[in-house]
Amino acid sequence: MEGCLGQELFSNHMFLTSLSSPNRQPFVLFGNHSTRENLNAGNFNFPSEGHLVRSTGPGGSFAKHMVAQCVSPKGPLACSRTYFFGATHVPYLGGDSKLPKKTEQILLSQIYAAVIEAVLAGIACYAKTSSLTKAKEVAEQTLGSGLDSFELIPFKAALRSKMTFHIHAVNNQGRIVPLDSEDSLSFVKTACMAVYDIPDLLGGNGCLGSVVFSESFLTSQILVKEKDGTVTTETSSVVLTAAVPRFCSWLVEDNEVKLSEKTQQAVRGDESFLGTYLTGGEGAYLYSSNLQSWPEEGNVHFFSSGLLFSHCRHGSIIISKDHMNSISFYDGDSTSTVAALLIDFKSSLLPHLPVHFHGSSNFLMIALFPKSKIYQAFYSEVFSLWKQQDNSGISLKVIQEDGLSVEQKRLHSSAQKLFSALSQPAGEKRSSLKLLSAKLPELDWFLQHFAISSISQEPVMRTHLPVLLQQAEINTTHRIESDKMDGVSPNHGQL
Known part of the structure; x- marks a missing residue:
């Protein structure tokens, strides 16, 4: 099954195999086949037999999860997801029963939920600061807090040692470009976190596989001239691949x-x-x-x-x-x-x-x-x-x-x-954009913001900004100020 899904992805994305690095290729990996070595191989082979849902779990049992990556064949979008084979909860059946026994699916889904929080926190930090170092620090801290909230403290050190986080800028042809390049501000970015080769933390032997999550996002930056003549920045961001479900499971x-x-x-x-x-x-x-x-x-x-x-x-x-x-x-x-x-x-x-x-x-x-x-x-x-x-x-x-x-x-x-x-x-035909806007309420705000930031590199007067953004005042949940700059505009690429 892994081979069939992977082959289908490759047959529709051959454009990528010669132009993109390993982390820009589509793949599907089941259970303990989702190791660091396989995920970073750079040349995915999908045999027709051997890597099946029913045989890639602990001890050759059913796989407990799958890791998949979708990549736009002729553009910059990509995202990774971890989905589960089996329930990630135990239904309540009445009485003062004991706490449900933690299963591999529950454990992996809790790690995955913490990873999602970490990636989104990293994206938010990068949108504010344009600093990969700061974004990574925030992502790591958020991962630790998430593991704590699921009472995975005994495993935190082992899991964090197997974690990686990165942000890549991608041009419109799907090629990865340096984050610090002159035009990178206008490019789509992909933020990814992986926790590789998770051991069986419930007492078994071997490796359960890896958990991976990534999103493509776009940032927008408006230079604002304050009353005292200094220049600050107003930034906004939107996750472009948020429409791809982040959580999914099947009873198998x-x-x-x-x-x-x-x-x-x-x-x-x-x-x-x-x-x-x-x-x-x-x-x-x-x-x-x-x-x-x-x-x-x-x-x-x-x-x-x-x-x-x-x-x-x-x-x-x-x-x-x-x-x-x-x-x-x-x-x-x-x-x-x-x-x-x-x-x-x-x-x-x-x-x-x-x-x-x-x-x-x-x-x-x-x-x-x-x-x-x-x-x-x-x-x-x-x-x-x-x-x-x-x-x-x-x-x-x-x-x-x-x-x-x-x-x-x-x-x-x-x-x-x-x-x-x-x-x-x-x-009347259902509007895809209207449906997407309903599921991504921040999209309308971002489009207004991006329309202004794409027009010019010149600072906007603070008093003019609310009018341009069509609202009475800047929404504090979207307003982010960086360190003040003495009237000098940084490079700001345009789409």
């Missing part, structure tokens, strides 16, 4: 498929720990406070004492009211507004959530789109019952817009944009 082994089926049966039984089944349907979206993950679309089933979110790849996610601190509901008192269930959950739920739903706060949002069957079913079968307090002490609280936190407003706005992008009139 029989025991995992059976566990998923057992979960479905357990909650549908007459004496389910989730109580009485109320209603369910497709088309719900699950959001988390994790800025690095997109919402997942799946089926949601409501019970008197909780809910089940079922996803075709991630399996079952069960949220009992026993795991909730509170649950609120917002619909803007309008049938054209996305209805949102806002769940503040206890930390005891974390082991039962896929790793990409672990965020900066213990918060999830389930979005129900207007006019959908599940939207209508929720109002008719769930809304009134959940407003009543049950044995858990949890009841649904209806809130208005001023009751939403900043984070909740951000997620609801994202869901509303997605609903708008997907709700095209009959016969």
